[in-house]
Amino acid sequence: MNTKLLYLTLIFVLYSGGISIGQSYPEYTIKADNCLPGKSYPRIYDDGRVIFQIHAPEANAVLADIVGKKFPMQKDEDGLWSVTTDPIVEGFHYYAFNIDGVRVSDPSTYTYFGTGAALSGIDIPAPDMKFYSAQNVPHGEVRARYYYSRIRKVTRRCFVYTPPGYDQDVNKRYPVLYLQHGWAEDETGWSNQGKMNFIMDNLLAEGKIEPMLVVMDNGDISGLPFNVVNWDSAQSITSTGKNKVEFQDLIIQEVIPMIDSNYRTMSDREHRAMAGLSWGGLQTFEIVFNNMDKFAYLGAFSGAIRLRDNVDITDLYGGLLKHPDEIDEKLKLIWMGTGSEEGNWSQSFRDKLTELGVKNIIFYESKNTAHEWLSWRRCLREFTQRLFK
Amino acid sequence: MNTKLLYLTLIFVLYSGGISIGQSYPEYTIKADNCLPGKSYPRIYDDGRVIFQIHAPEANAVLADIVGKKFPMQKDEDGLWSVTTDPIVEGFHYYAFNIDGVRVSDPSTYTYFGTGAALSGIDIPAPDMKFYSAQNVPHGEVRARYYYSRIRKVTRRCFVYTPPGYDQDVNKRYPVLYLQHGWAEDETGWSNQGKMNFIMDNLLAEGKIEPMLVVMDNGDISGLPFNVVNWDSAQSITSTGKNKVEFQDLIIQEVIPMIDSNYRTMSDREHRAMAGLSWGGLQTFEIVFNNMDKFAYLGAFSGAIRLRDNVDITDLYGGLLKHPDEIDEKLKLIWMGTGSEEGNWSQSFRDKLTELGVKNIIFYESKNTAHEWLSWRRCLREFTQRLFK
Numbered sequence: 209m210n211t212k213l214l215y216l217t218l219i220f221v222l223y224s225g226g227i228s229i230g231q232s233y234p235e236y237t238i239k240a241d242n243c244l245p246g247k248s249y250p251r252i253y254d255d256g257r258v259i260f261q262i263h264a265p266e267a268n269a270v271l272a273d274i275v276g277k278k279f280p281m282q283k284d285e286d287g288l289w290s291v292t293t294d295p296i297v298e299g300f301h302y303y304a305f306n307i308d309g310v311r312v313s314d315p316s317t318y319t320y321f322g323t324g325a326a327l328s329g330i331d332i333p334a335p336d337m338k339f340y341s342a343q344n345v346p347h348g349e350v351r352a353r354y355y356y357s358r359i360r361k362v363t364r365r366c367f368v369y370t371p372p373g374y375d376q377d378v379n380k381r382y383p384v385l386y387l388q389h390g391w392a393e394d395e396t397g398w399s400n401q402g403k404m405n406f407i408m409d410n411l412l413a414e415g416k417i418e419p420m421l422v423v424m425d426n427g428d429i430s431g432l433p434f435n436v437v438n439w440d441s442a443q444s445i446t447s448t449g450k451n452k453v454e455f456q457d458l459i460i461q462e463v464i465p466m467i468d469s470n471y472r473t474m475s476d477r478e479h480r481a482m483a484g485l486s487w488g489g490l491q492t493f494e495i496v497f498n499n500m501d502k503f504a505y506l507g508a509f510s511g512a513i514r515l516r517d518n519v520d521i522t523d524l525y526g527g528l529l530k531h532p533d534e535i536d537e538k539l540k541l542i543w544m545g546t547g548s549e550e551g552n553w554s555q556s557f558r559d560k561l562t563e564l565g566v567k568n569i570i571f572y573e574s575k576n577t578a579h580e581w582l583s584w585r586r587c588l589r590e591f592t593q594r595l596f597k
Numbered sequence: 598m599n600t601k602l603l604y605l606t607l608i609f610v611l612y613s614g615g616i617s618i619g620q621s622y623p624e625y626t627i628k629a630d631n632c633l634p635g636k637s638y639p640r641i642y643d644d645g646r647v648i649f650q651i652h653a654p655e656a657n658a659v660l661a662d663i664v665g666k667k668f669p670m671q672k673d674e675d676g677l678w679s680v681t682t683d684p685i686v687e688g689f690h691y692y693a694f695n696i697d698g699v700r701v702s703d704p705s706t707y708t709y710f711g712t713g714a715a716l717s718g719i720d721i722p723a724p725d726m727k728f729y730s731a732q733n734v735p736h737g738e739v740r741a742r743y744y745y746s747r748i749r750k751v752t753r754r755c756f757v758y759t760p761p762g763y764d765q766d767v768n769k770r771y772p773v774l775y776l777q778h779g780w781a782e783d784e785t786g787w788s789n790q791g792k793m794n795f796i797m798d799n800l801l802a803e804g805k806i807e808p809m810l811v812v813m814d815n816g817d818i819s820g821l822p823f824n825v826v827n828w829d830s831a832q833s834i835t836s837t838g839k840n841k842v843e844f845q846d847l848i849i850q851e852v853i854p855m856i857d858s859n860y861r862t863m864s865d866r867e868h869r870a871m872a873g874l875s876w877g878g879l880q881t882f883e884i885v886f887n888n889m890d891k892f893a894y895l896g897a898f899s900g901a902i903r904l905r906d907n908v909d910i911t912d913l914y915g916g917l918l919k920h921p922d923e924i925d926e927k928l929k930l931i932w933m934g935t936g937s938e939e940g941n942w943s944q945s946f947r948d949k950l951t952e953l954g955v956k957n958i959i960f961y962e963s964k965n966t967a968h969e970w971l972s973w974r975r976c977l978r979e980f981t982q983r984l985f986k
Contacts, residue, residue: 246713266698309655312701319708319715324635326708342752347743354736363731375859378767470764
């Protein structure tokens with residue numbers, strides 16, 4: 209960019225920013241917490257209604273698309289489109305604008321990697337939002353850790369949460385939670401959408417959890433071309449899905465040894481847990497049930513598991529479920545959580561395990577939440593309080 | 598999201614993804630390295646031409662907007678718009694699509710925070726790209742560090758690069774480089790656009806630099822409403838800009854003490870450097886020249902400094918430049934770099950300092966690059982090799 213272009217860019221930003229100083233805002237609204245610097249919209253009313261805005265003077269029709277509803281927007285004389293939605297249920301929701309038929313992100317907010325794309329998102333404050341908000345308490349770090357995968361022949365990235373004090377108390381060793389995102393998300397999900405670091409910081413400050421490391425890798429389901437996966441069969445519990453087996457190899461053969469050799473971990477199975485949300489829950493059942501020598505705790509948050517009628521679960525996982533006593537003996541906990549407003553697959557799977565004789569299951573329901581991140585933030589809060597004690 | 602909505606979302610992703618298996622691609626093209634998982638465009642020819650694509654069946658006119666040029670796109674019968682650009686100069690370039698007059702990000706690539714917005718970007722490979730690429734060498738970590746600012750009364754985030762071995766060699770202490778982004782960027786810039794961690798990893802593996810910590814904070818110029826800043830006066834060297842002074846206070850009073858108390862630093866001035874790109878270079882001159890007791894090295898990468906005719910530089914920085922000997926005595930290095938294809942403000946400022954009698958200046962020109970991140974990656978590579986030796 210030459211000097212002139214730099215200036216043109218600056219001027220573009222000035223005029224496209226929609227910034228105006230001294231502007232007043234509708235009463236009883238707050239700015240969404242993920243607005244880009246200098247932006248003031250979207251704004252959220254105290255009853256959950258959202259005001260969206262986008263500047264698109266040449267567009268013919270603009271919609272705001274959130275929680276499965278489309279809200280037509282109105283244009284003013286300056287080409288600024290806006291709409292006030294119905295009340296949106298509390299929690300984290302991806303959204304998009306539809307401009308003359310094209311789905312685009314909101315240029316006023318940070319984007320998130322979800323449903324395989326860089327999407328806008330909005331966090332409708334929940335009554336209990338303090339538990340996932342930044343408080344003035346000691347903070348852990350979220351570390352980007354790069355490692356070369358011999359299996360994949362590529363440099364990969366995972367994130368590692370280290371609790372406050374990790375660098376200071378250099379003789380202390382820590383248990384480890386492996387924590388997976390959902391389908392078409394990636395290793396950034398738990399920090400960005402899930403606010404996992406603030407949840408952990410706050411629980412630690414209250415003395416409610418043991419200090420632990422949390423490892424968030426890429427479950428390799430972010431780029432899974434959906435049309436080459438048989439969702440119906442993948443949703444059933446099978447150990448034959450190529451992708452799943454590969455991720456299992458990666459976690460067991462590469463990630464766990466890499467973490468144990470680079471961090472001060474407790475590397476026995478009694479101090480290792482795995483949990484995941486949605487498809488990450490499916491992977492967690494797969495990986496933990498197939499590697500009972502490696503894990504003592506299992507968490508599934510809205511685990512994406514449904515049994516097809518013709519699948520006998522006792523044929524899966526090397527026949528593990530023919531011996532429910534072994535599960536109860538080895539696993540200190542199978543923890544399952546779900547949002548109250550989503551399907552009942554978690555309950556069904558819990559019932560199936562119980563029917564087979566597995567006893568050590570704890571089940572949690574997040575009130576008034578669906579298949580989204582507020583459910584999973586609450587799951588993380590509840591699950592981690594039962595770990596490594 | 599209820600179960601039905603989940604399925605609808607999945608189906609949306611399927612149909613919107615534009616994924617097709619077994620598809621062939623134009624010869625002599627590679628996929629951009631920041632494509633989202635499952636995406637195959639944009640693609641880059643070996644001569645730098647880029648093929649952009651976007652699915653927008655209802656749009657009337659779509660342009661690809663990159664390096665200040667607009668390339669009209671053509672629609673096929675499936676509503677897929679595409680264009681092959683002219684050769685684009687090597688380096689990192691923000692770009693956007695313009696759909697019926699609305700500027701939007703490319704849904705096929707990750708976005709970057711630049712020019713105050715979440716923007717698409719593309720990296721046209723440079724002949725020397727190996728130095729900023731992930732190699733199979735020991736990797737440092739990029740740590741998200743959260744801290745409460747008493748000055749700002751808010752929890753802030755900075756990133757801290759720790760070199761390989763930082764956790765293992767627990768008695769070793771490290772020098773620190775404070776490294777700033779440019780105007781309307783933020784603390785993510787150096788990792789995401791700048792690839793600073795790979796640059797440092799590679800230089801360390803070659804034994805070309807000393808191990809050091811690199812701290813990247815938010816220079817508070819990301820959300821600076823441009824229309825409340827007088828660019829002309831801000832560009833001149835003045836110590837009166839409110840924003841700049843506030844950031845100086847933050848760095849000096851809060852960030853440096855926070856880093857020195859949480860990391861194993863060498864906390865004397867001989868082991869502390871500061872550098873910044875563009876506006877971050879302006880801030881670096883301000884902060885280092887006003888705090889000569891704190892820093893021994895200064896780097897300005899395309900530093901956004903121009904002197905107005907009516908400004909006497911010797912009146913600035915507390916009159917520091919009336920005593921050029923003091924600068925040469927205290928600062929081990931003033932390092933200035935620029936791209937060959939941008940304005941000559943760096944050269945002019947270098948000449949001014951030289952004319953005043955400052956001797957210890959090293960000047961570097963990145964060949965064939967403009968005011969963009971390839972220039973600054975190269976500046977980082979050159980500058981760090983002269984630090985702490």
